[in-house]
C-alpha cells in the first residue's frame with residue numbers, strides 16, 4: 277500500500293524557481309505530498325522577464341504522464357503552462373484515460389507580461405482541457421478571456437465563474453480576486469450550482485508564482501482527500517502567507533514563499549524547546565541579584581523575514597521573578613507574551629538579523645563594569661534624549677533606544693542599557709544569536 281499521497285503537475289519550468297513546476301513541487305512538498313511532473317515547456321525566466329521558451333514535443337509530454345500514472349499512481353493533478361495547441365490535445369487525450377481530479381490553472385500571461393499560451397491555443401484549451409476540469413482557477417484577466425466578459429466587481433466575477441462552468445463543462449470555477457480593487461482579495465467559487473466566497477486581506481509582498489502555487493495547493497489537498505471547498509480554504513491561507521513572507525530576490529516581481537507554511541511551525545517548535553531549556557538553566561543559576569523590580573523576560577524570535585510583530589517572538593509568560601533565594605519563571609514559554617523585550621529584539625534584528633535572543637537584567641554600574649571587564653561590548657541610550665514625536669507614539673521608545681544605542685557603538689554591542697526615567701526602572705538588555713549564547717554572556721557577568 278502506498279502511504280504517501282501523490283500529485284502531478286503538467287506545466288512549464290521557470291528557471292527563476294518562482295512559478296511553473298518549481299513552484300508546484302515546492303507547494304506539494306509543503307503539504308507532505310510526493311510531487312510528480314510532466315514538463316510541457318522550458319522557459320528561461322527570472323523575476324523581470326521570459327527570454328526564451330522551448331516547448332517539449334507533445335508525445336514526450338504525454339509519455340511523462342503515462343510513465344508516472346502507470347507506475348506510481350496519481351491522486352490529483354494540475355495543469356499550468358500548456359504553451360501550444362498540440363501539447364493541449366496530447367495532454368487532454370492522455371488525462372481523459374484516468375480518473376484523478378484535475379485542477380486547471382489556465383496560464384496565459386506571465387506577471388512580467390510574456391505570453392505563455394499561444395493566442396491560437398486558447399480555443400484548444402477551452403475545447404479539450406476545460407471539460408475535463410474538476411476546477412478551473414482563472415485570475416481576472418484569464419476569466420475575462422474565457423468568459424468574454426469584463427470583470428470589475430465581485431458580482432462580475434460571480435457571473436463569469438458561472439458562465440465559464442456552464443459553457444465549458446468544467447465542474448467548478450474559481451475566479452480569483454487579487455486583481456480586483458478593494459482591500460480584500462475575494463475569490464468567487466461556482467460549484468454545484470452555488471457560489472462561495474473566499475476572502476483574505478490583500479497583503480504587501482511577493483506575487484510571482486501566486487497562480488501556480490494556489491492551484492498546486494488545492495491539488496495537493498485534493499490528493500490528501502479534502503473536499504474541494506476545504507482544499508480551496510487551505511490553499512487561500514497558504515497563498516496569503518506565501519505572499520506576505522516572500523523573499524525579496526531579483527529586480528522584478530519577487531516569488532511567493534512556499535516554505536513559510538512548514539518553516540514557521542518548525543522554527544516555532546525549535547524556538548520553544550531551546551528557550552524553555554535556557555529558562556530552566558537560568559532558574560538553576562539562581563541569579564537573584566540580576567532580577568529587576570519589574571522582573572526579567574527572556575526572548576527568542578523567529579528569523580527574518582518571519583519576524584514581523586511581537587507575536588513572532590517567544591518569551592516567558594508572566595516573566596521570571598525573584599522567589600525567596602531563587603528565581604522562577606511564572607509561566608511557560610509562549611509566542612506573543614513579551615512586549616518590551618520583544619520590541620527590543622525586533623529593533624536589534626533590523627541591524628543584526630542573526631541576533632534573535634535577549635534577556636533583561638537589573639541595571640547597576642557594577643554589572644556594566646563587570647560586563648566590560650569580561651570583554652562584552654556595551655552601549656546605552658538616554659530616555660531624556662527621546663524626541664517628542666517618539667515619546668508620543670505608543671511602543672516606539674524601545675525601538676528608538678535600541679537604534680540610538682546601536683548607532684552610537686563602533687562595534688555590535690552585546691549589551692544595551694538605559695538609566696531609566698520617571699516611573700521607568702533602569703535596565704540592561706543582553707543580546708545573543710540564540711538563548712544559549714545569551715546565557716553564556718549572563719554567566720560571564722555572574
Ligand SMILES: Cc1ncc(COP(=O)(O)OP(=O)(O)O)c(N)n1
Nearest residue numbers: 288295296386387484485486487488
Ligand atoms: C513556466 C511558467 N508557468 C506559469 C507561469 C505563470 O505563473 P503564475 O503563478 O500565474 O505567476 P505569474 O507569472 O503571474 O507571476 C510562469 N510565469 N511561468
Ligand SMILES: Cc1ncsc1CCOP(=O)(O)O
Nearest residue numbers: 570573614615616617618636
Ligand atoms: C520593562 C522592561 N523594559 C525592558 S525589558 C522589560 C521587562 C520585560 O518586559 P516584557 O515582558 O514586556 O518583555
